Amino acid sequence: MEKDVHLKLISATALGDRKAFAALYQQTSGKLLAICINMLGNRALAEEAIQDAYVKIWHNAAEYQRHKGTVLTWMISIARYRALDILRYQKVRKEEPMLNEAEGNAIDLETLADTGSVHQLNRCIGELPQEQQQAIHLAYFNGYSHQEAVHYLDKPLGTIKSWIRRGLQQLQRCLTR
Template sequence: MEHETLFPLLCKTADGDKKAFAELYKITSPQLYAVALKLLKRPELADEATQDAYIKIWHNAGNYQRGKGTVLTWMVSIARYRALDLIRYHNVRNEVELHDDAPSGVEATQAVKLGAEQAKLATCLDELEGPQRQAIHLAYVNGMSHQEVVNHLASPLGTIKSWIRRGLQSLQRCLSL
């Protein structure tokens, strides 16, 4: 099925053929959705990850390299990475919790202040454009190098650096308010 169906459809998708892309989606979406759902455990997040994966597939179909794996493997990896990004994003936002055994006195005050700062950071991150937020998240939360972010987002190095620089400037302005 790979050589006879998926590869030609991906090639046509790379040329902007919407019908080929629709057929590729029809054939592969159950597998990509299943991967996302297995990781995310929530249908609405799995839908989001799957949709984001297909947007990335549409924009990057021409970047597929046969020597690095099958079309389906490439597509599943895109969906998997998007699902993992969503998991990390939601984990970062949910880290602001005070436990029942919260410290008292000065430590409690510091914990509340830290929680407020994390909440403000999460709010400021939400205000960034999607690519900026994702690039900053990959670089600073996941600890990826600029080159790893380039590979992950399939965007040029200059673009990644600009997204990160402008995103950090926006965060700095937002946090100083």
């Protein structure tokens, strides 16, 4: 099982095993890069985010806590937060906006990887009500803050937070079926 392999590799990485870290990178970098490209809309910035994320993963491998989620989920959150930092930095510098406009409510996750889990995630997202799909897309794939999603969707903050929370709960239930 992929989760068990990742767990063994992160455990060995925590002990300083460079070969285990290289194997972990080989198995996960495509997924993390696709997420960052989707968020940043720019491959060079995504590669920068991934490089920083893997440095953090190497240094903090011992901090991984199994009860909080899978190794891949932990790694995705590190890469996602790094991409969000880059987005915020770009906004502060008032450069070209890096956020992709949400086109309708379609969420294209096919670029993540060609695995069954991605197809399952796509299926589960497709089962969400349209407003939850869009709110989750804005927050998790385009890196919008809740406040930015409020302005984009022209809905109250509480509504946006509820859509995201309920949508994530539905996704979790769907993915564990």
